[in-house]
Amino acid sequence: MKPNILFLLFFLTVNLFYSQTATIRGIVLDNSNMPIENVSVIVSEKGVKTNSNGFYKVIVPANKDVTLHFTHISFEEIVLSVQLENGEDMEFNPIMETQIKQIGEVVVSSKNKKTVEGIQNIDPEIVRTIPGANAGVENILKSLPGVNSNNELSTQYAVRGGNYDENLVYVNEFEIYRPFLVRSGQQEGMSFINTDLIQDIDFSAGGFQAKYGDKLSSVLDVTYRTPSELMGGVDISLLGGSAYLGTTSKNKRFTTLSGVRYRNNSLLVNSKDTETNYNPIFADAQTFLTYRLSGKFQLHFLGNLSLNEYDYQPETRQTTFGTIDDPVSVRVDYRGNEEDSYKTTFGALKGVYQVNQNTSLKFIGSLYHTKEKEYYNIAGRYSMGEIDTVMGGLVEEYQNIGRQYEYANNKLNATIFNIQHKGFYEKENTTIEWGIKYTLENFKDHLKEYETVDTVTVDTVDLNSPYNWNIPPLHALKADNNVTNNRLMGFMQWSRYVFLGENKVWLNAGIRGHFWNVSGDSIDSNSQFVVSPRMQVAIKPNWKKDMLFRLAGGLYQQPPFYREMRDSTGHVNPFVKAQKSYHIVLGHDYSFKLWDRPFKLTSEAYYKYLNDVNPYTLENVRIRYEAANNAVAYAYGLDFRLNGEFVPGTQSWFSFGYLKTEENIDNRGYIPRPTDQRLKFAVLFQDYIPSIPNVKLYLNGVYNTGLPGGSPDYADPYDYQLRLPDYKRMDVGINYILLDRKQKVKNSNWNNKFEEIHVGFEIFNIFDVQNSITNTWVDDYYTNTQYAIPNYMTGRIFNIKAGLKF
Structure with a gap:
């Protein structure tokens, strides 16, 4: 033994x-x-x-x-x-360098996942170079099919028949909010998203997964950069400027990325037909910090401070409209001014823990605060005269026809606190994701505003004493609200890749739950709960032609935010239900080569049936809800986008969209919704001079058919179904790169310190098209005629710019 x-x-x-x-x-x-x-x-x-x-x-x-x-x-x-x-x-956390040699067709798995999910990925460099009166991510979104806007001064957009409040926006998984009292595009200032800081942009126009949230229309998901070395840049133009700086520690564990921006819209506003004293200040500062404690745990912080001051003093306005045979000129003389202020702060912290190769956990918290003030006290006198076309378009005599007085003193303070946990598990071809989120919202809102309109029968109108007019207000509202909303949300979803014969199939199924409780001064407390199931299927056939088919659908529910609970009188209805959208999307991607260059044709057909709809009116960018679920609606349409290298080495695309959306309020019959944008054509084109490749040309054009919205304010939409004129606009930019990284020389010259230096100029609205956003309605006592005076947007504008990167 x-x-x-x-x-x-x-x-x-x-x-x-x-x-x-x-x-x-x-x-x-x-x-x-x-x-x-x-x-x-x-x-x-x-x-x-x-x-x-x-x-x-x-x-x-x-x-x-x-x-x-x-x-x-x-x-x-x-x-x-x-x-x-x-x-x-x-x-060991290695940092891999990009291959210097040219690589042919590379298939990146993460990009493929976005494609099967119906996510459109946008190159940040396109966002940073394409011209626009309000350049940035939203400027590029408006060139996509299904995304509409008739206001170049605004960063807000409507998607497939939805309104501005139906779009989710995330930056590094932190939900982003907009100011609440803004009523016109020229008051907005800048988008929260800082173009200089962007690493990645994803956008879905519908049929998105359960993990994203509880809105009806779209998701914009932006990721900021994490520097690996010292980097920075400066850009200046007649519209303002920006600067950013990125740093990293020696051991690469701690990085910072910060940016400041300033914008002045005077160049744009002064191109409109109203002469004003306009002194806006739009500025913000952002910072994004990362700290990698270990290979398993890292922290991210995003902070933002924004200051928007808007001082506006209109003096006179002269608008010409009518027909060629019978042109009419309206002159408006103003007294008074407008002073608005929007101050927002935002801070968010995220911890990411990599448990093992298959599992990661995230813990997210954020705090948003906005302090907003809107004050205006403006009186106007309307005079009308006929244009003598024989005398060279002169107006012989103006005759007073009306007067108007507008007053508002509104204040809003809002605080939104979020805390969230998200998890991710992946093994082989199966992925499971989950999350739970608590949100506390508090709104303190003081509203006081009214408007008077009168047809005058005398030639003298005293603009200096509008309080003595003794005219009953056309509308008035006065309210004080203190509302608190507690929300608890959660989701779980499952995804899997499988093979059906030789065809690859991707499956996704998920469900969301949302509970909320509304309480406040002088309102009854109310609680509600909704569930939203969703699914996606994509199949890539084993064909010689590279094609992908997608089907997505589900029940999308949008519990009311504060503005959706506030009716046209300013009072809050805590019993407003979540709006529901039964949504189905059928998509097709066809990737092919033309002229030996890559192209892709994306097609989507969609249908939405909505009930418990909360009707609203849209004036410029301000939305006023009825705060009642007294309507049903539908939307359907087709979207197409062809993108590829029309010019070698550049990305361009052409978009087409058809949409029809109508609603039935109180069973009175179907009428077009305020966002019923029937047809949309858009082009985004990049080119360069072959003999001088550093001279680059950019085109950004859009054509939208007219929206409903030409009716008088507070009119019954069933009595007035007027549409605004079609929206047509083309912006052009030319950029000359004085120096880029390819031109660096071996000697230690000063230009070796810079990655790029460029100068350029832009022409906004190159064809000087007069687009209108709303109509102002006045009555002519003498002719017993009511006139719709178009409120025109910006005309042709020239801008110069310069910038550098290091």
Whole structure:
């Protein structure tokens, strides 16, 4: 027996000696500190691949020299040689450099996932270069099918028949909010999203997953950059300027990215037909910080401070309208001014913990506060005269026809607090995601405003004493609201890739739950709960032609936000229900080559049936709800976009959309909704001079058929169904790159310190089309005629700009 025992002990000792191991784990990152998926980590001819979070884990022999190879088709190889002790757990987070050589057709898995999900990915460089009166992400969205806006001064947009309040916006998974009292585009200032800081942009126009949220129309999901080295830039133009700076610590664990912006819309507002003293101040500062405590845990912080001051003193306005045979000129003389202020602060913190190769957990908190003031006290006198076309378009005599007085003193303070947990589990071809979120909203709102309109029968109108007119107000509202809303939301969704024969199929199913309780001064407390199931299916047939088919649908419910509970008199109805949309989307992608260059045709057909609809009116960008679920509605349409390299090395696209949306209020019959934008054509085109490739041309054009909205304010929509004229606009930009990274010389000249230096000019509304956003209605006592005076948007404007990056 002794020999057998000795043999067994010897065998166990040898086996233990040779089975000694160590562990190497970490996250593989790119130059922007973003995780890289599908990196091969090979050791001793065996290996693993990083998951969608860039995480990997390998077991290696202990007490031996081992070599790890990190390879990816789009990045340069990294080699690590190391010797570890038995049981040692080493963390290694490599940063891979992009391949310098030109790569042909590369399939990136994360991009494929977005495609099957119906997500449109937008290149941030396009956002930073394409011209627009309000350049930025929203400017590019308006060139996509299904996204509509008839206001170049506003960053707000409507998607597939929805309104401005039906769009979700996220920056690094933090939900973003807009000011609440803004009523016109020229008051808005800037979008929250700082173009200089963007790393990635995803957009869905409908049929999105359960994880995104409880809105009816769209999702915009933006990711900010994480610097891997010192970087920065400055841009200036006649409309304002911006600057940003990115830094990183020596060990790459701590990074900062900060930006400041200033904008002045005087150049745009002064091109309108109203002469004004206009002194706006739109400025903000943002910072995005990341700290990687270890290969498993990292922190992200996003902070924003925004100041919008709007001082507006109209003096006179002269508008010409009518027909060629019977042109009419209206002159308006003003007294008074408008002073608005919107001050917002936002802070958010996110912790990401990588439990293992398959599981990651996120913990998110944010606080948003806005303090808004709207004050105006403006009197106007309307005079009308006939234009003498024989005398060169002169007006012989103006005759007083009306007067108007507008007053408002509104104040709003709002605080929104969010705390959230999200989880992600992935194994093989299956993914499970979940989340729970608590939100506390508090709104303190003081409203006082009224408007008087009168037809005058005398030639003298005293604009200096509008209080003595003794005219009954056309409308008036006065309210004080203090409302608190507690919300508890949660979601869970499942996704899986499978094969059906030789065809690849992607499945997704999810469900959301939303509970909210409304309470406040002088209102009854009320609680409600809704559930929203959703699904997506995509199939990629094994065909010679590269095609993908998508089907998405579900029940989308939007519990009311504060503004949706406030009716046209300013009072809050806590019993407003969630608006419901039964939504189905059928999509098709066709990728092909033309002129030996890549192109893609994306097509989507959609249908929505909505009930418990909360009707509203739309005036410029201000939405006034009825705060009652007394309507049903529908929307359907077709969207097409063809994008590709029409010019080698550049991305351009052409968009077409058809939409019809109508509502039935109180069973009175179907009429067009305020966002019934029937036809839309858009083009975004980039080009350059072949002999001078550093001279680049950009075109951004859109044609939208007219929206409903030409009716008098507070008119019954069933009595007035007038449409505004079609919206037509083309913006052109020319940019000359004085220096880019390819032109750096070996000598230590000053220009080696810069990545790019550029100058350029832009022409907004190059054809000087007079687009109108609303009508002002006045009565002519002498002719017993009611006139709709169009409120025109901006005319042709020239802008110059310059910038540099390092």
